[in-house]
Amino acid sequence: MEKTKATLEIKVVPIGNSRGVRLPKSVIAKYAIGESVVLEEREEGVLIRSKKDKRLSWEDTYKEMAHEREDWKDLDATVADGLDKAPW
Secondary structure (H helix, E strand, C coil), X not given: CCXXXXXXXXXXXXXXXXXXXXXXXXXXXXXXCCCCEEEEEECCEEEEEECCCCCCCHHHXXXXXXXXXXXXXXXXXXXXXXXHHCCC
């Protein structure tokens, strides 16, 4: 079962000539947000995350996999083993 994420509605407020959002203290603590964040534009919206997030993006993951030149020849045998059709 997938865990649902909390949804917060946050006001966009004027900050000088710009506009911004204020993040709740609990969110800042939970995600270890420091002095700056990383903003990613995605098809489904905007992702704001801590700079301390060490996970690779999908693009970086593909680049790392290509760089490592991993051997995936056994993947076809694993996919064809029929376990995905098991009754459990």
